[in-house]
Amino acid sequence: MNALLAPWTHGFMVDALVVGLMVAVLAAILSCFVVLKGWSLMGDAVSHAILPGVVIAYLVGAPLVIGAFVAGFGCALASGAIRATSRIKEDAAMGVVFSGMFAVGLILLTQVRSNVHLSHVLFGSILGIEDEDFWQTLAIAGGGLLILALRGRDLVLFCFDPGQARIAGLKVGRLRLLLLAVLAASIVAGVQAVGVILVVALLITPGAIGLLLADRFGRMVWVAVAAACLATVAGIQVSFMLDASTAGSIVLALSVLFIAALLVSPRHGLLRRRPRAPW
Amino acid sequence: MLAQPISLAVDNISVAYPNGHLALKEAGFRLDAGTICGLVGINGSGKSTMFKSIMGLVRPGQGRVLVAGGPVEAALKRNLVAYVPQAEEVDWTFPVSVRDVVMMGRYGHMNLLRIPRAADRAEVQAALERVGMADLADRQIGELSGGQRKRVFLARALAQGGQLLLLDEPFTGVDVTTEEAIIALLKALRDEGRIILVSTHNLGSVPTFCDQVVLVNRTVLAAGPTAEVFTGPNLLRAFGGALRQHSLPGATPLPADAVVVLSDDERPLVMAPDGQVIGRLERDI
Structure with a gap:
């Protein structure tokens, strides 16, 4: 037992846990919307697209999170604009835009001398988080949670039935932008914890677990949050004890939980779906 | 607010999509309170653009x-327009209960946080009871039969208090008994002064419940009382070669005074040779 608790006597481990849990809660709630809306690729695109934003923000001396947010949100808007004005479908537009932006970020990083560490952006640095980043991440996560708490019901309707949302007098275009903005903000916060490559797991897997285990939106959110928090705690712990990648450990823990949910899900589980007797 | 009776006027509209496709050209019709109107045309005729x-x-x-x-915007703000989507447009795996869906009809009446008040709950309960779904209110929507699914969204339209109800292909995948139950409900809603606009390509059922018909094919070909508009010549104009014409077995070749059966759906329409609509085929022969 002492061996399990020993890591948490380090201050940086406690900081990592606080940031990790805040990010996990926000990303888990948001992942329910992402999964139900079918925006998984959007999460992937936005997370990669923030790379040039981070580098350019460093060059002009702006806060890195602002640069990241602008680039991520810009990727989503640009993809939407390409879809609206050409015959290219949105998934293709997103693929072109985000990979192009990621490439720009890579080139900038290798050409420009900066203290932005590529590996930190790609894989996170939750165990070595700086004070400024700590508070920024908490502020972003708090803001995202507040928006979801205030507008969550409208966003559920937007995901379920945009036509009805429109007819009920809701501004569907604005709801879409709001959800995209919270998505971009969550990614910016999540990159701190697990990096741009793996942050998408936090934005999809908890919601997928929730959908497997729950038949109501509220319960789906609770399951997603519980799974994300459990994976965060377990991932940080295991990575400390085994000296393994923290981001990898968190995401791997989530994946294990997903497989478990896939197997035992009460209504939709693979193990429960026994073939019916032929007579 | 002064309760002005509901009316719908589509005044000579043309709609083109960004890709240049002209979906509707100079289309117009008018409906007044207390009517069921069928919006009839083939797929791609502009029915959904009209909606x-x-x-x-x-x-x-x-x-x-x-x-x-x-204007439409003002009507939406007053929750006058309600919509019952096609079954295929709905994500039936979405984790919501029947009651959750019906409650969504009340959003326009709630404050920004959408926290239901007692009045909202009462409206939802009343709507559920009216469509006979109160017992299934706590089911997840994917656990319902085809007819029950339709009734959930009708209940949502009722809970919303809509006076202009738009139904998109409401009888697709629904058995005849359920269809009759839905039609009875629509007639009761009409008698309370609502306008019910039903988009359908199920020709067979149109004469049994529509007071008026609007025939569309890229524009409004004809609009008015069913008896005047829903005629053979008009239908052939609206549907062109898209209809299957069945001949009756045992009567080949067809005598000159045989009935004509028109169908692009499972419930064919039966017409006399002069184009007068007789009714629909209730079962396969």
Whole structure:
């Protein structure tokens, strides 16, 4: 037992846990919307697209999170604009835009001398988080949670039935932008914890677990949050004890939980779906 | 607020999509309170564009849509327009209960946080009871039969208090008994003064419940009382070669005075040779 608790006597481990849990809660709630809306690729695109934003923000001396947010949100808007004005479908537009932006970020990083560490952006640095980043991440996560708490019901309707949302007098275009903005903000916060490559797991897997285990939106959110928090705690712990990648450990823990949910899900589980007797 | 009776005026609208496709050209018709109107045409005839124009989802490049004498936006703010989507448009795996869906009809009446008050709950319960779904209120929507699924969304339209109800292909995948139950409900709603606009290509059932018909094919070909508009010549204009014409077995070759059976659906329409609509085939022969 002492061996399990020993890591948490380090201050940086406690900081990592606080940031990790805040990010996990926000990303888990948001992942329910992402999964139900079918925006998984959007999460992937936005997370990669923030790379040039981070580098350019460093060059002009702006806060890195602002640069990241602008680039991520810009990727989503640009993809939407390409879809609206050409015959290219949105998934293709997103693929072109985000990979192009990621490439720009890579080139900038290798050409420009900066203290932005590529590996930190790609894989996170939750165990070595700086004070400024700590508070920024908490502020972003708090803001995202507040928006979801205030507008969550409208966003559920937007995901379920945009036509009805429109007819009920809701501004569907604005709801879409709001959800995209919270998505971009969550990614910016999540990159701190697990990096741009793996942050998408936090934005999809908890919601997928929730959908497997729950038949109501509220319960789906609770399951997603519980799974994300459990994976965060377990991932940080295991990575400390085994000296393994923290981001990898968190995401791997989530994946294990997903497989478990896939197997035992009460209504939709693979193990429960026994073939019916032929007579 | 002064309760002005509901009305719908589609005034000479043209709608073109960004890709240049002209979906509707100079289309117009008018409906007054207390009517069931069938919006009839083949797939791609502009039925759904017409619905979208009435719902404010697309803005006509020319002409205008007036609901209760005012613009669509104002009608939406007053929750006058309610919509029952096609079954295929709904994600039935979405984790919501029947009651959750019906409650969504009340959003326009709630404050910004959408926290239901007692009045909202009462409206939802009343709507559920009216469509006979109160016992299944706590089911997840995917656990319902085809007819029950339709009734959930009808209940949502009722809970919303809509006076202009738009139903998109409500009888697809529904058995005849359920269809009759839905039609009975629609007639009761009409008698309370609502306008019910039903988009359908199920010709067989149109004469059994529509007071009026609007025939569309890229424009409004004809609009008015069913007996005047829903005639053979008009239908052939609206459907062109898209209809299957069945001949009756045992009567080949058809004598000159045989009935004509028109169908692009599972419930064919039966017409006399002069184009007068006789009714529909109740079962396969």
